[in-house]
Amino acid sequence: xxxxxxxxxxxxxxxxxxxxxxxxxxxxxxxxxxxxxxxxxxxxxxxxxxxxxxxxxxxxxxxxxxxxxxxxxxxxxxxxxxxxxxxxxxxxxxxxxxxxxxxxxxxxxxxxxxxxxxxxxxxxxxxxxxxxxxxxxxxxxxxxxxxxxxxxxxxxxxxxxxxxxxxxxxxxxxxxxxxxxxxxxxxxxxxxxxxxxxxxxxxxxxxxxxxxxxxxxxxxxxxxxxxxxxxxxxxxxxxxxxxxxxxxxxxxxxxxxxxxxxxxxxxxxxxxxxxxxxxxxxxxxxxxxxxxxxxxxxxxxxxxxxxxxxxxxxxxxxxxxxxxxxxxxxxxxxxxxxxxxxxxxxxxx
Amino acid sequence: xxxxxxxxxxxxxxxxxxxxxxxxxxxxxxxxxxxxxxxxxxxxxxxxxxxxxxxxxxxxxxxxxxxxxxxxxxxxxxxxxxxxxxxxxxxxxxxxxxxxxxxxxxxxxxxxxxxxxxxxxxxxxxxxxxxxxxxxxxxxxxxxxxxxxxxxxxxxxxxxxxxxxxxxxxxxxxxxxxxxxxxxxxxxxxxxxxxxxxxxxxxxxxxxxxxxxxxxxxxxxxxxxxxxxxxxxxxxxxxxxxxxxxxxxxxxxxxxxxxxxxxxxxxxxxxxxxxxxxxxxxxxxxxxxxxxxxxxxxxxxxxxxxxxxxxxxxxxxxxxxxxxxxxxxxxxxxxxxxxxxxxxxxxxxxxxxxxxxxxxxxxxxxxxxxxxxxxx
Numbered sequence: 043x044x045x046x047x048x049x050x051x052x053x054x055x056x057x058x059x060x061x062x063x064x065x066x067x068x069x070x071x072x073x074x075x076x077x078x079x080x081x082x083x084x085x086x087x088x089x090x091x092x093x094x095x096x097x098x099x100x101x102x103x104x105x106x107x108x109x110x111x112x113x114x115x116x117x118x119x120x121x122x123x124x125x126x127x128x129x130x131x132x133x134x135x136x137x138x139x140x141x142x143x144x145x146x147x148x149x150x151x152x153x154x155x156x157x158x159x160x161x162x163x164x165x166x167x168x169x170x171x172x173x174x175x176x177x178x179x180x181x182x183x184x185x186x187x188x189x190x191x192x193x194x195x196x197x198x199x200x201x202x203x204x205x206x207x208x209x210x211x212x213x214x215x216x217x218x219x220x221x222x223x224x225x226x227x228x229x230x231x232x233x234x235x236x237x238x239x240x241x242x243x244x245x246x247x248x249x250x251x252x253x254x255x256x257x258x259x260x261x262x263x264x265x266x267x268x269x270x271x272x273x274x275x276x277x278x279x280x281x282x283x284x285x286x287x288x289x290x291x292x293x294x295x296x297x298x299x300x301x302x303x304x305x306x307x308x309x310x311x312x313x314x315x316x317x318x319x320x321x322x323x324x325x326x327x328x329x330x331x332x333x334x335x336x337x338x339x340x341x342x343x344x345x346x347x348x349x350x351x352x353x354x355x356x357x358x359x360x361x362x363x364x365x366x367x368x369x370x371x372x373x374x375x376x377x378x379x380x381x382x383x384x385x386x387x388x389x390x391x
Numbered sequence: 392x393x394x395x396x397x398x399x400x401x402x403x404x405x406x407x408x409x410x411x412x413x414x415x416x417x418x419x420x421x422x423x424x425x426x427x428x429x430x431x432x433x434x435x436x437x438x439x440x441x442x443x444x445x446x447x448x449x450x451x452x453x454x455x456x457x458x459x460x461x462x463x464x465x466x467x468x469x470x471x472x473x474x475x476x477x478x479x480x481x482x483x484x485x486x487x488x489x490x491x492x493x494x495x496x497x498x499x500x501x502x503x504x505x506x507x508x509x510x511x512x513x514x515x516x517x518x519x520x521x522x523x524x525x526x527x528x529x530x531x532x533x534x535x536x537x538x539x540x541x542x543x544x545x546x547x548x549x550x551x552x553x554x555x556x557x558x559x560x561x562x563x564x565x566x567x568x569x570x571x572x573x574x575x576x577x578x579x580x581x582x583x584x585x586x587x588x589x590x591x592x593x594x595x596x597x598x599x600x601x602x603x604x605x606x607x608x609x610x611x612x613x614x615x616x617x618x619x620x621x622x623x624x625x626x627x628x629x630x631x632x633x634x635x636x637x638x639x640x641x642x643x644x645x646x647x648x649x650x651x652x653x654x655x656x657x658x659x660x661x662x663x664x665x666x667x668x669x670x671x672x673x674x675x676x677x678x679x680x681x682x683x684x685x686x687x688x689x690x691x692x693x694x695x696x697x698x699x700x701x702x703x704x705x706x707x708x709x710x711x712x713x714x715x716x717x718x719x720x721x722x723x724x725x726x727x728x729x730x731x732x733x734x735x736x737x738x739x740x741x742x743x744x745x746x747x748x749x750x751x752x753x754x755x756x757x758x759x760x761x762x763x764x765x766x767x
Binding site: 261271274280287298319364370 | 392393394395396398399404407470471473474642648649652655659661663664667668670671673674675676677678679680683697703704754757758760761764765
């Protein structure tokens with residue numbers, strides 16, 4: 043993340059550390075709704091609009107800035123639709139549509155949404171849809187990719203909650219509701235890749251936060267008269283965590299560079315594989331190192347580890363992601379050349 | 392522990408292409424015994440050819456026959472060699488470890504005498520560190536160098552020294568006083584010094600590169616001492632950092648993986664595709680880490696913790712790759728198979744446990760990493 047402005051990083055770290063305490067995360071989960079005041083405070087410092095071009099109503103900034111924003115939010119388990127809002131606002135801009143005030147959410151990244159007779163059917167698991175001003179969906183109409191916009195007054199929600207306690211209702215468009223359908227001027231894959239990278243950034247942020255929390259805990263917690271972190275058996279876990287965090291953070295940063303320089307197709311696919319596996323491994327290692335305290339709602343580890351499990355296969359099943367990289371390997375002239383490729387090299391023929 | 396992402400410059404990419412093209416010509420498939428990483432075959436002719444390309448001792452100063460290149464340049468060359476399972480056994484240790492070690496700690500005379508031969512691929516070095524009672528606990532080394540008129544008299548036994556039989560030189564860590572850490576000194580010993588007996592120890596797969604060194608009243612002039620008396624421990628620790636974070640810690644299995652991927656591509660079962668996908672993604676991620684660490688070295692940093700962190704997981708990754716390939720073979724590979732892939736896999740099954748032992752066991756590495764993490 044060497045190319046993110048340190049002042050921006052400071053602002054993000056300060057904001058999430060100050061505003062998103064474990065109490066705030068817990069209260070949002072118990073309420074089952076978006077904490078509107080927290081969103082308003084994030085809006086006040088323009089955080090949700092980082093990485094959205096000014097002509098599309100954002101505050102500008104690079105992909106790396108947007109990645110830093112969602113990664114820092116994930117470290118604190120911020121109960122805000124920042125990834126969803128970013129993708130929705132970005133899609134609106136791509137499709138040449140006017141800015142809609144946030145919070146926005148996004149759909150169509152996992153199950154395909156199909157436009158028939160100018161409208162769409164129910165869409166499952168749309169995070170934060172009840173509290174959003176609009177749902178922006180990636181969809182298909184006949185053979186073309188389109189962007190579908192459903193304003194809040196055009197749909198009802200059937201409640202649903204994911205494993206991390208985040209509301210993921212089903213969006214049910216009302217009969218005769220107005221739905222805007224606009225052609226998507228880029229391949230749908232490009233949208234999915236951006237979404238995937240942001241999700242990887244969340245997982246890497248979670249993994250690093252899990253590592254830091256565990257490192258601090260094993261240094262403080264004493265058993266047998268010394269810090270538990272001084273036992274080799276516990277060090278196995280902290281070392282695993284350091285490895286997972288280090289690998290995931292670097293892979294995300296390399297993918298940002300790759301996406302900025304070329305298609306980033308292979309790099310994002312590989313990053314999706316390692317960030318998901320590392321996050322899951324880190325969650326297990328952290329719980330083991332923490333012991334019983336980590337299993338309680340009052341201790342913040344669970345906010346992070348439940349998000350790992352909620353997001354590890356969001357939008358893409360892990361075996362499918364692994365398969366994508368496997369197919370790259372099958373197609374490569376040499377595996378060693380593939381894994382050492384420069385990121386602007388094209389796809390194998 | 393945040394690593395900084397980096398990519399190869401256009402000049403570095405040109406080097407990669409140049410090395411790759413040259414190796415395609417010099418080592419056509421089938422013309423050499425496929426090796427597993429640093430255990431590649433000992434082939435002095437190949438080492439000499441590689442040296443004449445300027446691809447050994449790359450970072451050594453030009454005035455001593457080196458090329459003044461970077462750690463990243465070396466990574467590029469090594470990566471191409473390891474991908475092919477090239478016969479690098481003769482020059483590997485000198486290139487990775489003792490060329491830089493002598494350049495850093497040697498006298499002017501030692502540099503003039505040894506570095507040009509190292510860079511030319513003519514000298515082969517072995518590491519005389521472990522002893523029967525000093526493995527992971529290296530500071531308990533007992534082989535003694537006793538100061539005598541004009542030099543030193545050596546007595547004792549070194550063990551687990553890979554390649555000593557074919558080496559021209561051995562760098563040994565010897566006890567020069569009772570002080571646990573400050574009583575150790577490095578010496579450069581000619582392989583054919585009177586009183587030094589090298590005996591092969593048969594390895595698990597029947598090979599005989601592993602050796603025991605017996606020193607009986609071996610006399611060494613003082614000009615064979617590498618670095619200050621008592622500086623051996625810290626010199627040695629510095630070398631281990633160089634030794635650990637490189638691509639050689641996850642590329643041992645690359646010649647196998649290449650062939651496995653080619654085989655599976657024909658049938659492309661779903662389980663093979665997902666497993667190959669995971670392996671490929673991890674290899675890509677580990678390569679990025681090694682490259683970042685090489686850049687840190689070039690920037691003058693000493694990424695000891697990072698290097699240990701990478702080695703500890705990369706070697707476990709290599710072992711898991713072997714396990715995956717054996718499962719997909721569907722039977723136990725035979726060491727006498729006609730198929731070179733199967734023969735190499737049979738070797739890998741036997742030698743894989745050594746990967747998490749050599750150069751610091753994973754248990755020791757975890758202590759190094761934990762210490763590094765605490766001090767941040």
